[in-house]
Amino acid sequence: MTGNVSAPARTQVAIVGAGPAGLLLSHLLNLAGIESVVLESRSRADVEATLRAGVLEQGTVDLLIESGVGERMLLEGSLHHGIEFRFGGRGHRIPLSELTDGRAIMLYAQHEVIKDLIHARLAAGGTIVFDARNVTIHDFDSAKPRIRFEHDERVHELRSDFIAGCDGYHGVCRPSVPPAARQEFARAYPFGWFGILVNARPYSPELIYAYHERGFSLVSTRSHEVQRLYFQCDPHDSVDNWPDERIWAELAARLETDDGWELKQGPIFQKGIIAMRSFVLEPMQFGTLFLAGDAAHIVPPTGAKGLNLAVADVRVLSDAFIEYYATGRRDGLEHYSATALERVWAAEHFSWWMTSMLHRYDDRDPFQQRLQFAQLNQVASSHAFQTALAENYVGLPIRRRALAEKLKRRSGAKTRREFGAGIA
Numbered sequence: 529m530t531g532n533v534s535a536p537a538r539t540q541v542a543i544v545g546a547g548p549a550g551l552l553l554s555h556l557l558n559l560a561g562i563e564s565v566v567l568e569s570r571s572r573a574d575v576e577a578t579l580r581a582g583v584l585e586q587g588t589v590d591l592l593i594e595s596g597v598g599e600r601m602l603l604e605g606s607l608h609h610g611i612e613f614r615f616g617g618r619g620h621r622i623p624l625s626e627l628t629d630g631r632a633i634m635l636y637a638q639h640e641v642i643k644d645l646i647h648a649r650l651a652a653g654g655t656i657v658f659d660a661r662n663v664t665i666h667d668f669d670s671a672k673p674r675i676r677f678e679h680d681e682r683v684h685e686l687r688s689d690f691i692a693g694c695d696g697y698h699g700v701c702r703p704s705v706p707p708a709a710r711q712e713f714a715r716a717y718p719f720g721w722f723g724i725l726v727n728a729r730p731y732s733p734e735l736i737y738a739y740h741e742r743g744f745s746l747v748s749t750r751s752h753e754v755q756r757l758y759f760q761c762d763p764h765d766s767v768d769n770w771p772d773e774r775i776w777a778e779l780a781a782r783l784e785t786d787d788g789w790e791l792k793q794g795p796i797f798q799k800g801i802i803a804m805r806s807f808v809l810e811p812m813q814f815g816t817l818f819l820a821g822d823a824a825h826i827v828p829p830t831g832a833k834g835l836n837l838a839v840a841d842v843r844v845l846s847d848a849f850i851e852y853y854a855t856g857r858r859d860g861l862e863h864y865s866a867t868a869l870e871r872v873w874a875a876e877h878f879s880w881w882m883t884s885m886l887h888r889y890d891d892r893d894p895f896q897q898r899l900q901f902a903q904l905n906q907v908a909s910s911h912a913f914q915t916a917l918a919e920n921y922v923g924l925p926i927r928r929r930a931l932a933e934k935l936k937r938r939s940g941a942k943t944r945r946e947f948g949a950g951i952a
């Protein structure tokens with residue numbers, strides 16, 4: 529058992545999945561004195577090495593700092609105040625901070641956030657069970673849910689007041705909800721993203737989202753030494769079809785500008801193809817099971833909303849648990865799904881809109897392509913369009929439970945057991 533010695537047989541909130549959603553939930557609950565156990569099917573090394581997101585919204589950044597896990601992000605991350613849209617051989621800057629009262633985004637890799645959260649949970653004596661196999665959830669239509677799992681060649685059972693399903697899109701929690709009690713909304717896209725990591729200096733001071741008749745591309749960054757680039761591809765293509773020279777030629781063609789912008793090549797040390805889909809589960813709650821993050825919804829990556837949505841869900845859900853354990857009131861828990869879904873659908877719309885505007889649709893007619901150009905031109909020239917884009921990009925507000933916020937403030941960071949004691 530990694531983390532702390534052995535999992536207890538009972539906890540207040542049992543959390544499935546040690547991704548950003550599960551770990552952050554466990555961390556926030558701990559700050560309010562609420563016990564949790566996190567069950568994760570993979571090893572700690574695997575979890576800490578999974579390369580995914582890189583853009584943190586202002587609200588995500590604020591929450592990590594307020595809750596005491598932002599120190600390394602502030603040292604190593606890089607704050608961006610704008611992004612570039614590039615099409616027709618020209619760049620158009622969207623001044624995010626100017627348009628949103630000074631809000632910004634932070635470039636800091638998801639696996640670094642994960643490392644910071646795991647470190648904080650273990651330092652605070654929290655239990656994370658890595659390599660938990662064959663996790664199954666039971667009796668979550670009652671007040672006594674149970675989780676069974678295998679670990680160290682033994683079968684374990686964990687009882688709790690609630691289960692938080694934070695186990696991502698391929699997890700076990702969502703499919704465990706009876707089909708009659710859930711509705712799913714989905715959209716597939718006829719393209720994917722080819723992503724690479726390169727040893728090179730930053731290509732640009734701000735992210736570049738580029739539309740080109742050959743397809744979309746994106747210039748992002750991870751650090752002064754490591755850059756992240758993506759380009760639209762066939763989702764069924766294979767990495768083997770893309771030797772480095774072909775990748776560089778494709779990116780150079782898609783990112784070229786009339787004034788001769790140059791893309792310096794560097795050693796590529798990671799390649800991968802990402803599928804793109806939109807998906808929403810309604811509701812995000814069933815009995816004593818609450819779903820958060822990718823377990824409940826997926827967005828296509830254009831606009832960088834996935835991780836940030838997981839964080840927003842967890843903020844709403846932790847408020848609801850804090851309110852419940854402090855007062856016995858279930859209002860926050862009962863409203864969790866409706867509150868979270870309002871923001872989820874706004875992000876679904878934004879991600880779909882960004883994707884539709886910036887990608888090449890092979891099966892679309894010239895009429896459709898002209899519409900995309902019209903949209904891009906409006907974003908490049910209209911203050912109103914830019915403001916709407918910037919507000920969504922830096923992150924829409926999260927609806928908080930006023931009571932839970934007050935309780936949290938009163939408790940002060942790191943006071944344990946003040947509100948949870950005696951209720952379990």
Ligand code: FAD
Binds near residue numbers: 575698723822
């Ligand atoms: P996950 O990160 O998927 O974590 C779920 C965890 O549950 C995993 O550790 C998994 O091993 C575990 N698990 C699964 N099944 C079980 C089981 N049966 N039992 C126990 N444990 C289980 N989002 C952004 O906001 N900004 C970006 O810039 C961005 N870029 C992205 C780039 C790429 C290439 C990709 C793929 C995604 C990107 N995203 C981005 C999306 C973001 O990475 C996800 O939305 C985010 O990881 C969701 O977090 P989560 O905790 O809900 O789920």
Ligand code: DHB
Binds near residue numbers: 580746748832
């Ligand atoms: C990154 C990913 C995104 O989906 C995006 O819109 C911007 C940046 C990234 O991985 O850096």
